[in-house]
Amino acid sequence: MLKYLFEAHFKDGSVIQQTQGDVSATDPTKSAFYDVLQRQDDLKAFGLFSDESPNTYAVSLETGVFEINGIPFAVQDPSRPVPEDVQKRIVYFRRVTRHFTGDLTECAVDMLFHIGFQCTDASGKNHQYTIAVE
Amino acid sequence: MAATFNWCQDNGTQTGSPAHGTTQSGFSADTHYPTQQDWKNADDNQQNSGTAYSAAPITAGNNSYTVFQYGKFTGSFNQVSAGLWAHTSGTFGTGLTLKGTVTSTYATPSTTTNASLTTDMTTAISIGSGLTVDFSTTGPYDASPTSSITSSGYTQYLATQLQTTSSAAAGDTASAVLTLQYNEN
Numbered sequence: 552m553l554k555y556l557f558e559a560h561f562k563d564g565s566v567i568q569q570t571q572g573d574v575s576a577t578d579p580t581k582s583a584f585y586d587v588l589q590r591q592d593d594l595k596a597f598g599l600f601s602d603e604s605p606n607t608y609a610v611s612l613e614t615g616v617f618e619i620n621g622i623p624f625a626v627q628d629p630s631r632p633v634p635e636d637v638q639k640r641i642v643y644f645r646r647v648t649r650h651f652t653g654d655l656t657e658c659a660v661d662m663l664f665h666i667g668f669q670c671t672d673a674s675g676k677n678h679q680y681t682i683a684v685e
Numbered sequence: 686m687a688a689t690f691n692w693c694q695d696n697g698t699q700t701g702s703p704a705h706g707t708t709q710s711g712f713s714a715d716t717h718y719p720t721q722q723d724w725k726n727a728d729d730n731q732q733n734s735g736t737a738y739s740a741a742p743i744t745a746g747n748n749s750y751t752v753f754q755y756g757k758f759t760g761s762f763n764q765v766s767a768g769l770w771a772h773t774s775g776t777f778g779t780g781l782t783l784k785g786t787v788t789s790t791y792a793t794p795s796t797t798t799n800a801s802l803t804t805d806m807t808t809a810i811s812i813g814s815g816l817t818v819d820f821s822t823t824g825p826y827d828a829s830p831t832s833s834i835t836s837s838g839y840t841q842y843l844a845t846q847l848q849t850t851s852s853a854a855a856g857d858t859a860s861a862v863l864t865l866q867y868n869e870n
Contacts, residue, residue: 553687573687574761580836582687584870585763644766644868647690648812650773652860653723653738655692665868 555599555608555664555684557643559587562595584643597641599664599684608684610666612639617667617682626667626680633680639668642681688869689760693839694719694730695753695825699793703826706791708733711757712824712839722863724749724847728794743796745780745853749846750794751802755825756840756865766833767868768818770843772806775861780853783807783861785845787816789826799846806845812864818843840865 552571559567567586575581577589587594598609598618609618615633616623627633648661667681695706710717710730717733726743728750729735743749758765770787777783784802792801804816821827822838830841843865847858 572761575763580761582761582763582870588763644764644870645687646767646866646868648864648866649690650862650864651692651722652775652862653721655722656720 553645554603554662555601557584557587557666558598558600559594559641560596560598561590561593563593587641587643591641592638594641597643597666599666608664608666608682610641610668610682612641612668615639615668615670615680626682631678634670634672634678637670637672639670642667642669642679646683687760688758688762688765691718691757691759692722693755693757693825694722695755695791695842696728696730696733696735696794699791703789703824703828704791705824705826706753706794719754722752722754724752724845724858726750726796743847743849745849745855746851748796748798748848750796751792751799751844751846753791753794753825753842753844755842757837758820758834758839758869759837762835763870764833764835765820765838765867765869767866768820768832768840769812769815769864769866770818770840771812771815771864772809773812773815773862773864774809775859776809777807777858777861778854780850781807781858782848783845784848785816785843787818787841788844789819789821789828789830789841791826791842798848799844802844802846809862812866815864815866818865818867 693711697707723738725738725741727736727741819830
């Protein structure tokens with residue numbers, strides 16, 4: 552079970568909502584995020600929600616602003632402001648950590664959900680801005 | 686269901702090209718997924734007609750057979766990447782050394798001290814300082830693994846051997862936690 556599922560909002564008002572099945576609508580060997588990447592240029596916002604938690608987490612691909620429960624905030628290195636007027640590309644992955652001993656059936660699994668964006672500045676350097684949710 | 690993960694293990698005489706174990710538990714369509722990853726004086730997988738570690742103890746001064754373990758990813762996913770592997774907690778007793786490596790090369794396991802296991806994993810470290818693990822859609826033995834896969838595949842071999850001296854205490858070792866980390870989406 553995924554603790555958080557994502558919702559991707561596009562400029563035309565359409566939404567891709569991940570389910571626990573997490574299967575692409577166009578390629579059954581891929582996950583729902585594959586469908587998001589196929590329309591990345593039109594992605595407006597991307598968020599995480601959960602049945603187990605009242606909290607929601609989102610990032611705007613238009614402004615680079617993050618939100619937790621609707622409260623906006625920025626993620627940045629003060630010495631390197633987020634480049635403006637550049638395309639922001641979605642970053643989403645789950646960092647899976649499997650701890651195991653001799654008994655593999657007692658394997659503990661931690662999952663961190665990372666969302667954010669990356670962009671390329673005028674000098675060609677790539678920057679990533681993400682948050683991680685337990 | 687996202688990516689499905691299973692542990693796999695190769696055992697037995699190296700065979701084929703590239704070399705792999707004669708017995709490949711969990712590989713491809715095989716479903717004898719190991720449920721134990723114990724260092725022992727036997728080269729087999731208990732879930733595949735093998736031996737319990739309690740029936741194959743390592744006597745002080747000898748080594749375990751090298752264990753060639755690896756991960757298998759199936760199901761629906763876009764990408765699996767950024768693999769790391771380490772011994773992350775648990776303290777081995779006097780006379781015990783855990784040696785390991787991430788490799789695409791399988792060699793017939795034996796209890797001879799395995800010089801190919803170049804990393805001393807006896808002391809626990811954070812997973813962020815772990816060994817890099819690459820992936821392949823063909824098998825753990827792929828000579829050109831990549832940092833990510835976009836369809837079903839495997840990690841490289843995560844090979845370990847527990848080496849002992851005559852000062853090792855009798856009985857079970859303290860439990861050691863090994864960790865495999867990766868990103869998926």
